[in-house]
Amino acid sequence: MPRYLLSTHSVAGATREPMTEEQMQKAWEPIQALEAEMKSAGAWVFSARLHDPDTATVVRVSGDEVVTTDGPFVEAKEHLAGFYIIEAADLDEALGWASKVTKLISSPIEVWPFVDTAGG
Amino acid sequence: MPIVDDALIGRIFRAESGRSVATLIRIFGDIDLAEDAVQEAFALALRQWPADGLPPNPGGWITTTARHRAIDHLRRESRGRELLDQVAEVADEPTGEEAERVQDDRLRLIFTCCHPALSIEARIALTLRLLGGLTTAQVARAFLVAEPTMAKRLVRAKHKIKAAHIPYRVPSEAELPERLRPVLAVLYLTYNAGTDGPSGDELRVEAIRLARAINSLMPDEGEVAGLLALLLLTESRWPARFTSDGALVLLRDQDRSSWDRALIEEGHAIVRACLRRNRPGPYQIQAAISAVHADAKTFEATDWSQILDLYDQLLALTPTPVVAMNRAIALGEIQGPQAALDVLDGLDLGEYHLFHAARADLLRRLGRHDDARRAYALAAPLAVSDAERVFLGDRLETELEAGRHRGRPA
Numbered sequence: 001m002p003r004y005l006l007s008t009h010s011v012a013g014a015t016r017e018p019m020t021e022e023q024m025q026k027a028w029e030p031i032q033a034l035e036a037e038m039k040s041a042g043a044w045v046f047s048a049r050l051h052d053p054d055t056a057t058v059v060r061v062s063g064d065e066v067v068t069t070d071g072p073f074v075e076a077k078e079h080l081a082g083f084y085i086i087e088a089a090d091l092d093e094a095l096g097w098a099s100k101v102t103k104l105i106s107s108p109i110e111v112w113p114f115v116d117t118a119g120g
Numbered sequence: 121m122p123i124v125d126d127a128l129i130g131r132i133f134r135a136e137s138g139r140s141v142a143t144l145i146r147i148f149g150d151i152d153l154a155e156d157a158v159q160e161a162f163a164l165a166l167r168q169w170p171a172d173g174l175p176p177n178p179g180g181w182i183t184t185t186a187r188h189r190a191i192d193h194l195r196r197e198s199r200g201r202e203l204l205d206q207v208a209e210v211a212d213e214p215t216g217e218e219a220e221r222v223q224d225d226r227l228r229l230i231f232t233c234c235h236p237a238l239s240i241e242a243r244i245a246l247t248l249r250l251l252g253g254l255t256t257a258q259v260a261r262a263f264l265v266a267e268p269t270m271a272k273r274l275v276r277a278k279h280k281i282k283a284a285h286i287p288y289r290v291p292s293e294a295e296l297p298e299r300l301r302p303v304l305a306v307l308y309l310t311y312n313a314g315t316d317g318p319s320g321d322e323l324r325v326e327a328i329r330l331a332r333a334i335n336s337l338m339p340d341e342g343e344v345a346g347l348l349a350l351l352l353l354t355e356s357r358w359p360a361r362f363t364s365d366g367a368l369v370l371l372r373d374q375d376r377s378s379w380d381r382a383l384i385e386e387g388h389a390i391v392r393a394c395l396r397r398n399r400p401g402p403y404q405i406q407a408a409i410s411a412v413h414a415d416a417k418t419f420e421a422t423d424w425s426q427i428l429d430l431y432d433q434l435l436a437l438t439p440t441p442v443v444a445m446n447r448a449i450a451l452g453e454i455q456g457p458q459a460a461l462d463v464l465d466g467l468d469l470g471e472y473h474l475f476h477a478a479r480a481d482l483l484r485r486l487g488r489h490d491d492a493r494r495a496y497a498l499a500a501p502l503a504v505s506d507a508e509r510v511f512l513g514d515r516l517e518t519e520l521e522a523g524r525h526r527g528r529p530a
Contacts, residue, residue: 002285090287091237092295113284
């Protein structure tokens with residue numbers, strides 16, 4: 001079964017109103033419900049939310065040395081904020097899950113196909 | 121008995137290859153394999169048919185021959201042999217059920233080619249290449265890009281279909297409206313691309329042929345019928361659109377006796393069926409507008425109030441500046457050029473050559489020749505086609521002439 005990465009992004013400098021504990025809980029509930037729906041449909045493989053880009057660290061090889069620096073690696077305004085890995089029969093099915101996610105989080109979502117490792 | 125030459129074989133392939141490619145993609149699940157196999161069948165036909173005569177069912181011959189070729193290819197590679205085991209053997213002569221699936225195959229393929237995950241350029245190129253049977257060189261020529269550029273575009277698009285697993289199926293009822301829109305847009309853009317450029321005839325014929333095919337496959341979709349009618353009615357005026365030396369002739373000045381009556385009849389019948397169905401959409405309304413024009417014996421006899429009504433409906437459905445402009449032009453035919461000009465001056469269409477051309481024409485009719493000249497001068501460099509550029513340049517000349525007659529410096 002094809003696998004897809006659904007990734008969401010945060011925009012640097014776009015601060016949101018801080019949420020109360022109660023608001024946070026309220027926002028989180030439908031997202032958890034969707035995850036449960038993905039699991040019962042057999043689509044969910046993994047999902048995670050990431051900390052701010054400030055917390056990322058880059059490790060790279062420079063000559064013979066391995067150098068560790070403050071991250072992230074990609075100098076961009078948008079940064080990876082979270083992702084799902086799902087299994088779907090085809091792109092349309094993956095897009096179906098992506099539209100459910102984007103409706104909940106009200107920000108765009110990228111759908112990336114995995115390279116099939118099983119000889120596909 | 122027709123002479124079986126390369127031109128005839130080419131025409132047959134153009135008409136039949138989309139069906140064959142679509143069927144082979146269903147059987148083998150591989151676009152490149154299907155394309156190559158049909159291409160080989162074409163090469164074989166060019167060698168065999170002139171000597172042996174046409175097979176009784178050329179379309180069936182192409183599909184069967186291409187299928188055998190594809191199987192030969194697969195046998196030669198180990199991965200292919202695995203795939204062959206999975207592929208169900210299909211009968212050579214299509215049974216009733218098989219024939220129905222062949223119809224469905226083309227429909228499946230056009231939804232794959234026009235999938236919203238592909239760029240618009242890629243959608244058009246794939247549709248013309250795979251369903252229209254145009255060569256990469258022909259598609260490249262139609263869009264005025266170099267052949268290697270077009271080849272790369274096609275390779276990338278086919279890679280995305282494969283890598284992202286863009287499905288090969290007719291969308292469900294719920295998805296259909298959203299997914300049909302890009303399909304119709306591709307056909308419309310293809311036709312429009314065919315109103316200009318070196319391979320224009322090919323593109324217009326192809327757009328109409330595919331619109332006919334989709335209409336016969338989805339007879340209940342009003343907008344498909346509407347698009348087909350719009351294309352037929354637009355095409356009916358084609359012979360009158362240019363003078364013998366290629367200059368553009370406006371609707372107002374066209375020789376209506378050279379309009380193609382058969383196409384008008386066909387377009388009218390579809391528009392009437394759409395009216396009975398009463399589920400209007402943008403293509404159906406544009407077709408209805410075209411039908412009103414086709415009804416008028418002379419430009420002066422045009423039923424402008426009916427056209428204005430239809431533009432009101434169209435503007436409500438698609439409130440774009442271009443529709444507002446065309447509605448204003450119809451209004452101008454009823455209330456005079458000043459009424460139209462008042463509306464036009466409120467529209468933000470400065471980059472659109474037809475906007476300046478329309479303004480110029482209204483200004484000319486109002487006797488404001490200096491302003492008309494300025495508007496023609498703005499329109500000409502923005503024009504897309506040579507014929508339009510020449511036309512607008514000529515009009516500019518005429519206005520300069522009019523200026524001189526009034527004794528003013530041009």
